[in-house]
Amino acid sequence: xxxxxxxxxxxxxxxxxxSESGRxxxxxxxxGNFFANIPRCGAKDLRNAVQAAAKAGAGWAKRxxxxxxxxxxxxxxxxxxxxxxxxxxxxxxxxPDLQSITEVSATISRIVYFAGWADxxxxxxxxxxxxxSPHFNFTLTEPVGIVGVLxxxxxxxxxxxxxxxxxxxxGNSVVALASRSRPYPAILLGEMLATSDLPGGVxxxxxxxxxxxxxxxxxxQHIRAIAAVADHADATALEQGAAESLKRVKILSPQxxxxxxxxxxxxxxxxxxxxxxxxxxxxx
Amino acid sequence: MLPKTSPALRRLLDDVGPVDEAGIQERVTKYxxxxxxxxxxxxxxxxxxxxxxxxxxxxxxxxxxxxxLCRKALRPHxxxxxxxxxxxxxxxxxVKHAAKHVKGTAVRIASVATAFPSGQTPLKSxxxxxxxxxxxxxxxxxxxxxxxxxLAGELQLVQDEIVAVLEACGxxxxxxxxxxxxxxxxxxxxAASFLAMQVLRPGDFIKTSTGKTSANATLGxxxxxxxxxxxxxxxxxxxxxxxxxxxxxxxxxxxxxxVAVKETLGDAWLxxxxxxxxxxxxxxxxxRQLETQRxxxxxxxxxxxxDSTGY
Numbered sequence: 016x017x018x019x020x021x022x023x024x025x026x027x028x029x030x031x032x033x034s035e036s037g038r039x040x041x042x043x044x045x046x047g048n049f050f051a052n053i054p055r056c057g058a059k060d061l062r063n064a065v066q067a068a069a070k071a072g073a074g075w076a077k078r079x080x081x082x083x084x085x086x087x088x089x090x091x092x093x094x095x096x097x098x099x100x101x102x103x104x105x106x107x108x109x110x111p112d113l114q115s116i117t118e119v120s121a122t123i124s125r126i127v128y129f130a131g132w133a134d135x136x137x138x139x140x141x142x143x144x145x146x147x148s149p150h151f152n153f154t155l156t157e158p159v160g161i162v163g164v165l166x167x168x169x170x171x172x173x174x175x176x177x178x179x180x181x182x183x184x185x186g187n188s189v190v191a192l193a194s195r196s197r198p199y200p201a202i203l204l205g206e207m208l209a210t211s212d213l214p215g216g217v218x219x220x221x222x223x224x225x226x227x228x229x230x231x232x233x234x235x236q237h238i239r240a241i242a243a244v245a246d247h248a249d250a251t252a253l254e255q256g257a258a259e260s261l262k263r264v265k266i267l268s269p270q271x272x273x274x275x276x277x278x279x280x281x282x283x284x285x286x287x288x289x290x291x292x293x294x295x296x297x298x299x
Numbered sequence: 300m301l302p303k304t305s306p307a308l309r310r311l312l313d314d315v316g317p318v319d320e321a322g323i324q325e326r327v328t329k330y331x332x333x334x335x336x337x338x339x340x341x342x343x344x345x346x347x348x349x350x351x352x353x354x355x356x357x358x359x360x361x362x363x364x365x366x367x368l369c370r371k372a373l374r375p376h377x378x379x380x381x382x383x384x385x386x387x388x389x390x391x392x393x394v395k396h397a398a399k400h401v402k403g404t405a406v407r408i409a410s411v412a413t414a415f416p417s418g419q420t421p422l423k424s425x426x427x428x429x430x431x432x433x434x435x436x437x438x439x440x441x442x443x444x445x446x447x448x449x450l451a452g453e454l455q456l457v458q459d460e461i462v463a464v465l466e467a468c469g470x471x472x473x474x475x476x477x478x479x480x481x482x483x484x485x486x487x488x489x490a491a492s493f494l495a496m497q498v499l500r501p502g503d504f505i506k507t508s509t510g511k512t513s514a515n516a517t518l519g520x521x522x523x524x525x526x527x528x529x530x531x532x533x534x535x536x537x538x539x540x541x542x543x544x545x546x547x548x549x550x551x552x553x554x555x556x557x558v559a560v561k562e563t564l565g566d567a568w569l570x571x572x573x574x575x576x577x578x579x580x581x582x583x584x585x586x587r588q589l590e591t592q593r594x595x596x597x598x599x600x601x602x603x604x605x606d607s608t609g610y
Contacts, residue, residue, distance in 0.1 A: 062597055065597075069600075231597070234595065234596035234597070235596065235597040236596055236597060236598050236599040236602065237597065237598075237599040237600070259596060260596065260599075
């Protein structure tokens, strides 16, 4: 049977889209052979993705924490059944080696890990505060809104999801730019997200050159926070651009070890929540 | 099921000539491919903003809601470079409340009348509605034509009713809503346009739709009406104005409509005395785009005050 060449597309608002400009960049496999053209997204694509994220975000944040946990767990199930395909993508369409198989299984474990946190982080991050007046005083967390993610190059699947998972666990929505050199796992991830129960638009995955999008990520006022793997120059550009809109910026080093168990923690969830403190009067 | 085309409608259709639907579609598709950058984009956005009829036509309209709409119309944004809109558009009962806020300013008061949006009440009560709105201070009246009569071929009745409303308007500008979605064919839209234009004064409007049905202003039916206005102008020298309404929500759409106007009618129609957008959500989109151009950063929607969500 003849092999059908594939057109990889970005995953935005629950739909598969090409870049609006129609620009593409060729992608090669491990042996250097041409494999496919990957969309090269521009500022307009990012703006569309932000709109999709805004549309989906409110509904996602209103889901019960228990429901968010179920949906994330279901995502792990969806990915596990296609783990061989994903491992092949991680090894740039060579035969899956130990490294890529480990990356996929670590990714699945991490999804399950954060699924577990979805209905528990509030107990850890929220608090009941002692005050010297007749009030109940308690602090709750709220999602910040739309969060931009700039993925690392060294672990195209695990790194991307390690950034995305804590963000969506608390009800934020995400606009992510996949690894530039190895975007294909993110393309496949989009196809798996589409078959999971995660509402379309909660996670939006773009591909392309970081330099085309960096400034827009930093200055777009609707994006409320950024989680980025960035070198010093990119980090400076992001922080300067983000200053005007008081955007929260979390920078991780390009040398980050994504397999490290330190990523399994509640603190990345706190990074993308706001604390709301409520004073509730009680009788004397 | 449409009634069989009556002899009177047939004659009118023959008089005004047919519309090449495929040609219209081809032409309007081209409008969306024009590259509008920087200076022209800014010009277009400002122009579109100055042409907005900021509209609230809801059962839930209150004097307070109309007051905030008027303040929004007078000052859409705190940046001084953002112009005022052309008019506020409200129901007749709200005209006196709008008048308190915008009378004496450059913003005009438009009121839908004649049993908007269906037009299905006796002519006498429709005319009374028009007179009431005008005496309360409406500068412009948006009327709906009697579509039932038009489709049944009672063209004289349709035209007589327009003339009657025109008389009731006095000095107020009249906008005739054809409700293109209910006219079924492009030929009918062209015929209805001519039927209205034959009796209108220079500066009166024809308008695509009420915005209350699922069929809204599209570049296609808009183009049919623009062509009719051009043909009427070339034949008689009477310049009729145009107002698309309903479904125009994004700044980009607004620019596409302006491209159609410029390329069909020319620069003389690129002013808010000859062209209007009936819209509510569009205003915030235009201001948002203008602010994006001014600051260089895409703006979040909460930066702008809410207007009504009528259309």
